[in-house]
Amino acid sequence: MDSLVSIKGVTKIYPRVHKSRERLKAFAALLIGRQPAHGATVLSDINLEVVRGQSLGIVGENGAGKSTLLKVLTGVIQPTHGRVMVHANIAAMLELGAGFQPDFSGMDNVRMKASLMGLSNQELEERLDDILAFADIGEYIHEPVKHYSSGMVVRLGFAVITACRPDLLITDEVLAVGDESFQKKCIRWIQQFLERGGTLLLVSHSMYVVQKLCQKAVWIHEGAIKQYGDVFPVTQAYLAWHEKRSAKEKQMQMKATGEGAYYRIEKLMLGGVQADESPEFAMGDDLDIELHIYSPDDRPPVGVVGVVRADGTPVYGMISDNEDIKPLKLSEQHYCFRLRFTEIGLLPGSYNLRGHSMDPEGVRLFDTSEMVFTVSGNTKEVGYIRLPHKWLDQD
Numbered sequence: 001m002d003s004l005v006s007i008k009g010v011t012k013i014y015p016r017v018h019k020s021r022e023r024l025k026a027f028a029a030l031l032i033g034r035q036p037a038h039g040a041t042v043l044s045d046i047n048l049e050v051v052r053g054q055s056l057g058i059v060g061e062n063g064a065g066k067s068t069l070l071k072v073l074t075g076v077i078q079p080t081h082g083r084v085m086v087h088a089n090i091a092a093m094l095e096l097g098a099g100f101q102p103d104f105s106g107m108d109n110v111r112m113k114a115s116l117m118g119l120s121n122q123e124l125e126e127r128l129d130d131i132l133a134f135a136d137i138g139e140y141i142h143e144p145v146k147h148y149s150s151g152m153v154v155r156l157g158f159a160v161i162t163a164c165r166p167d168l169l170i171t172d173e174v175l176a177v178g179d180e181s182f183q184k185k186c187i188r189w190i191q192q193f194l195e196r197g198g199t200l201l202l203v204s205h206s207m208y209v210v211q212k213l214c215q216k217a218v219w220i221h222e223g224a225i226k227q228y229g230d231v232f233p234v235t236q237a238y239l240a241w242h243e244k245r246s247a248k249e250k251q252m253q254m255k256a257t258g259e260g261a262y263y264r265i266e267k268l269m270l271g272g273v274q275a276d277e278s279p280e281f282a283m284g285d286d287l288d289i290e291l292h293i294y295s296p297d298d299r300p301p302v303g304v305v306g307v308v309r310a311d312g313t314p315v316y317g318m319i320s321d322n323e324d325i326k327p328l329k330l331s332e333q334h335y336c337f338r339l340r341f342t343e344i345g346l347l348p349g350s351y352n353l354r355g356h357s358m359d360p361e362g363v364r365l366f367d368t369s370e371m372v373f374t375v376s377g378n379t380k381e382v383g384y385i386r387l388p389h390k391w392l393d394q395d
Contacts, residue, residue, distance in 0.1 A: 002052040003087065004168055004199055005073060010082035012043040012068055012223075042068045044223045046082070052167070055200040057210035057231060059238050060220035066203045067172055069220065070094055073201070074170065088199070091117060091166035093157055102146035106137065106156055109145055113157070117164045127163040134185070135159035155182060162189055169193060172203040187213065207235045207349070208382070232348060236374050239310050239350030240278045243372040263301045266334070267292035268355040268369040275371035283348065283377035283386070287341040291355040293367075295333050300326050303337040304356035304365075310349060315384050317354075321362040345386040348377045 016039050043065045050056055058066050071077045073084055074092045099116065100109045110131060114124045132141060135155045137148075145153065161169065169190070190213055194200060204210050210217060210231060217234035219227040227234050269290040271279045281287065293301045303325075306317030320327070320337060327335035354370040379386075 003049055004052050005048070005050040005088065005201075006083075006085040007046055007048040007069075007073065008083045008085075010043055010046040010069075010072060010079045010084060011041065012065075012072060012077070013039045013041050013080040015039040042223050043072070043079070046225060048218065048225070048228075050168075050199060050201065052088075052199055053194075053197050054216060055194055055202070055214040057214035057217040057235070058201065058203045058220060059205075059207070059210060059217060059235060060226075061242065064220045065223040066220050067094065070170055070172055070201065070203060086168075088167035089118070090168045090170060091161045091164055092170040092172075093154075093161065094170070094172045100145045100153065100157070103144055105143060106135075106141040106145055106148070110141075110156065110160055113160050114163065117160065117166075119164060124163075131159045131163045134162050134189075136182075151179060151182070158186055166198070168199045168201065170201045173205065207239055210235055212380075232376065232378055236280075236348060236350060236376055240280075240372055240374045243310050243350050243352060244278050262296060263357040263359055263366040264294045265291065265355055265357050265367045265369040266294050268353070268371055270353050270371055270373055275369055278372045278374065280374045280376055281344065283346065283375060283379070284343050287344055287353075287373075289337075289339050289341070289353065289355075291337040291357075292330070293327065293335050293337070293357045295335055295360075298333050299360040300329070300335055301360055302358035302362040303327060304354075304358060305337070305339065306354045306356075307346070308352045308354060309384060310351065313384070315346070315351070319358075319362065321358075344375070346375045347381055347384060347386060348375050348379060349384075350374050 046069060058069065060066050068077070070092070071094065072079050073086070074090060074094065075084075075086075076094070099113050101112070104112070110128075111124065114131075115121075119127070135141070135152075135158075137152050137155055140148065140152060141156075145156075148156070187209070190200060194213070200213065202210065202214060214231045216229065217231040218225055219234050219238045227237055267290065268275050269292075271281065271288055273279050289305060291303045291305060293303060295301050303320045304317065307315045309315060318339075325337070327337050330336050351373055352370050353373055354368065356365055357367045358365055
């Protein structure tokens with residue numbers, strides 16, 4: 001395979017410079033050519049290879065080291081240890097306005113950036129109309145860039161990239177500031193770029209975008225590679241970890257504030273496991289759920305069960321009282337609801353199962369418990385659930 005990027009044992013350490021003594025030590029180390037012995041380790045022993053025609057998504061929480069990795073790869077900063085070998089014509093969009101002179105007009109910046117990216121004057125003139133059409137900022141092209149909004153800056157920068165036709169395109173979340181129509185235009189161009197054999201490195205917090213555009217994904221966690229492989233398993237594992245962390249934070253917050261506890265939830269189980277685990281299911285599996293509730297006055301409580309997406313969007317919910325369902329009495333003051341979602345139509349992704357306890361009248365909500373689960377599967381369908389359908393003959 002034709003390797004465009006090879007990263008071997010890359011580590012990046014930023015020296016401590018908060019105190020005068022630390023700054024002097026860091027400066028002295030630079031003068032004698034030594035690397036910092038102590039500091040913040042942003043990247044730790046990264047090994048990665050990108051081959052021609054591959055689309056690779058880089059995911060991870062804020063501060064994981066994703067942007068630093070791209071800066072090392074593009075030569076913006078040098079690694080403390082390790083080697084980076086690049087055999088490609090690179091176009092990178094790492095920061096808004098990078099490479100633009102704010103006092104120059106948009107047109108002047110287009111000419112300057114195109115020249116820096118290797119376009120001749122003749123090539124630029126041939127493609128200038130396409131650049132301006134893609135940017136679609138009208139007469140603002142003659143205004144200084146410092147008067148542009150962040151979205152207009154991205155439009156202009158990406159438009160120049162479309163004309164340069166690089167071997168390797170690197171983007172770092174910059175498309176998130178564009179409006180929806182421009183994002184769709186960029187995604188269509190990237191898809192065509194990949195179809196023509198281009199190579200993509202994409203950093204994004206949108207798992208939908210990563211799954212749509214990338215074949216492979218790498219999960220960076222605390223500066224190290226936590227998981228690498230096909231895009232669906234990696235992104236689903238990342239979402240499951242992220243939601244599990246969020247669920248724990250919410251549980252700690254609830255305990256700290258003393259919320260709930262009268263008709264309290266003693267146990268929420270999914271597929272035979274409890275809320276401190278994150279089970280995985282395939283599309284079409286059954287989901288068996290148990291909700292155990294303590295009732296201080298030994299009256300049958302009302303149970304609520306719901307499913308929400310990782311971003312908190314409700315998918316489905318049901319209340320036992322609305323369906324005239326009474327809980328099973330396990331023992332004095334202890335009740336249990338059991339239900340099964342059959343052949344789930346949920347699309348791949350990370351979800352939260354939520355259980356709520358209410359008083360017997362179904363008026364007041366007392367306690368909440370939730371757990372993360374993942375649905376796996378390879379599909380290009382979009383949304384939250386699969387609706388039964390068939391395509392009819394097209395006349």
